[in-house]
Amino acid sequence: MSYSFLPDARYRMPTHFGPSLGPRQGPEGRRYDCRNTPHQVIVRAEFEAPAARLEPFMPPGFSVRRGEIHFTFSYMTEIAWLAGRGYDTFGVSVPARYAGSTDRIDGDLLLVLWENMADPITSGREELGFSKLFCDLPPLRRHEGEIMCEASWDGFRFATLRLAGLGGTPDAAAQASQGLLHYKYIPRTGAPGEADAAYVVLTPAEGGHLRVESQIAARDAFCIFHRATWEELPTLVHIVDALADVPLGRCIRASVTETRGAKDLSDQRILS
Amino acid sequence: MSYSFLPDARYRMPTHFGPSLGPRQGPEGRRYDCRNTPHQVIVRAEFEAPAARLEPFMPPGFSVRRGEIHFTFSYMTEIAWLAGRGYDTFGVSVPARYAGSTDRIDGDLLLVLWENMADPITSGREELGFSKLFCDLPPLRRHEGEIMCEASWDGFRFATLRLAGLGGTPDAAAQASQGLLHYKYIPRTGAPGEADAAYVVLTPAEGGHLRVESQIAARDAFCIFHRATWEELPTLVHIVDALADVPLGRCIRASVTETRGAKDLSDQRILS
């Protein structure tokens, strides 16, 4: 006698062992309130960049909202759905507008989000439509008043973000964003060019329990992507080289922020 | 000006940087012939198990074909699409029949396939519908005439396979299988219980360039799954405990096989 799917439960492959465990569903369907955890150290820098060089990254229905590119490293600990473990992320986004048949959103398009743990990559891609990929993210380095964040894959360091001149409070926040925008795409098996899913998704800005515990500005920031060969980065070279080709202008804003609390992203919704 | 999707090209998230790189598509759309690579050391053991204990793992349309469960560790090197790197896998399968509205296949249902590298997990889940998950797979250990394969997650060793009494040639192959069967399931974002994809997929047995370079039988094999707490395996506990609950009978057949060649699995097809 084969199994049936429980209604309204969250499943991911393999479905053969019942509903999945993950950020939005724990044992016995338990939810995580994210009221006081995770703890995050967020290192972020925003740079000017020519809008014309960012337009080619916009999926159908999207346009560049401001000529800027944002780099964000987050070092997370005390994650409840991982029983207190942590993992780290490195995201690249661009202020963008989505104008669909119904929705019109001024948000930020997530170009790519690297993470150093496979489990949240799978749940984030499939349940949420986040463009998550794997890389190694060593712990943040602090040395002689500077902060250094690094990303590598199989020993090839493809990106570094350095913050210098730490001190003082950051300027008032950047212009408001309605949330993080994604283009969810799942290929159809055995049919190159066809998709099981191809739609736009929004992570609304509001909601959740994120609270800032401390924040410090950086006077300057430096972000470098290192061009690679296919041999060095056989799964990432086209992404890393494309980002290396974006000329960065001045650093608009850079900071290190410690936060607690979050949301489980179950409010993720499809736009049309 | 936003980008358009190239027709017939393979894409995975992020789609913003053009067609993806992976096992079935290299730079400039290059394919990999898999004629002489990868190299694999395959450690495999098949056990009797009560069909009634395996039926609950069968998705809709499936039934147990024989009361058996198979464990396969593969240690791969010289993988062309990874520019000569390698990775390892640990799969669990059950001889099963799929009877759909059109197709009727006597194959093996892949219950789960653990891999120790994130990149092929993503492409395999999304392009192929393989039930791939991450775990650590240390190198195979050979010591005093025995072979030991192990799987762990964050330092918790959840499965071991030990082969003893190595020597001689394996018996004639097991009964024929038409291929590996999968249930591809991708959840729909923001809609628990709904799916972007939920269909059966076949990896046909035929085709490809796999050739055996050497094979040696084992007189006996021992496979143990270690029950875990949610704290120890917060994403895998329901799978590992379910497999630990399957009573294993005698070992039908166990062997270590060295092979070269494979196929790129672009012949994966949807059943109905």
Place this chain on the structure above:
Amino acid sequence: MSYSFLPDARYRMPTHFGPSLGPRQGPEGRRYDCRNTPHQVIVRAEFEAPAARLEPFMPPGFSVRRGEIHFTFSYMTEIAWLAGRGYDTFGVSVPARYAGSTDRIDGDLLLVLWENMADPITSGREELGFSKLFCDLPPLRRHEGEIMCEASWDGFRFATLRLAGLGGTPDAAAQASQGLLHYKYIPRTGAPGEADAAYVVLTPAEGGHLRVESQIAARDAFCIFHRATWEELPTLVHIVDALADVPLGRCIRASVTETRGAKDLSDQRILS
């Protein structure tokens, strides 16, 4: 023309490339003042244990001072001699007295100090005489008001320390100790049973810049060593099993402490 050794410089193998780099000697002989770094999160628990079970761990000239055994995990970041990187340690010590021909010290004998980085293991063993060994130390886990520290080797988790009931300030410090005691032993090459060095060393308690930034007591603590087979821990089994055999009494004191500052341990001295 061969090289000569610079007088008063610190060397370790290989000596062929000039003076070594390490905690007590940077580029151009630079020293590290350790005034504000490293940052440490120190998780410590002290237990009663029968003195008779601890005596067999005492080297010649040593005796147990109190029937206690102490477990200390330290998670270090911002280490100056590593250019801002970090590493972690897990130490086991016993209050002990050394009575030599000249010196008489009431301190704590370091039974073993596991570290998860090879470089400080080498410099610590050879320059200082610390009984350092390698193991994996995953990041500290905090979950539902508890703290979990773990140590493993090649996927075998051999020790865990759990602190529960966190809150309040720790009791006044334990009885004073004059420092950490070590037995430095370096075997003579090609002569089993003979030694290049076999002497007692003291890390004096005083000196340095360690300052407590926060401290919180735990109501209770639980430390478990897991007995292993030689196959599981081929280099550590005799140590882990011996520690697993020590019956732990009540937890005397347990705490989590955040500190900044340290010393470079160049005041390490040989006792006689």
Place this chain on the structure above:
Amino acid sequence: MSYSFLPDARYRMPTHFGPSLGPRQGPEGRRYDCRNTPHQVIVRAEFEAPAARLEPFMPPGFSVRRGEIHFTFSYMTEIAWLAGRGYDTFGVSVPARYAGSTDRIDGDLLLVLWENMADPITSGREELGFSKLFCDLPPLRRHEGEIMCEASWDGFRFATLRLAGLGGTPDAAAQASQGLLHYKYIPRTGAPGEADAAYVVLTPAEGGHLRVESQIAARDAFCIFHRATWEELPTLVHIVDALADVPLGRCIRASVTETRGAKDLSDQRILS
């Protein structure tokens, strides 16, 4: 009652738990015969280099024998004293003569031996006097007829060796060597510039059970050391930069060799 040292037993720190476990001493003092294990894949390339640039690496009593520098990567599996586990090494050596008061040996001076496992680094340094240091050594890559070996530390790739044009049998062996030469140096605690041990050691060429199972020559080889900053390689920069400064001439000989068997190096002896 403190412990005593057992006569003729091998000890390393910590000595508090009895004789050590390692390559030359197993449980109950067991020895490993190394008759059929470990298995090694050895990738080796020898280059011409100006003797004048190698002389500064010679310790007192040594001189360059031939203007050559040799790079050897070894990928080891089935190591008996590790219960069948493996680890990898990357060594750099120079043909050298040691002329002491008694001994005169034409051998090869081991400038440095990197290994990717901490346990054999400790036993090899202290028991044998090998100049072992830690680095990451990913698995050997084979791709499109070439072989690539790499060494990195914390994500900084500091050396690569590439063999091209594989095929045919290597030329007759290089000129004979009486063994591998080492300068063992252990600093005295608390006394910069003083040593507990500073003597020359020989690994005799003869003895042991190493047998070649297959060997293939390479038409050419390329070895590159990448200069680093202190921030990138805070413990290795002086070594890597010095090796990067050695101008390499033509490749004299390069090969890939598979072997079985070894010796436990208990015949290591002090020269004078």
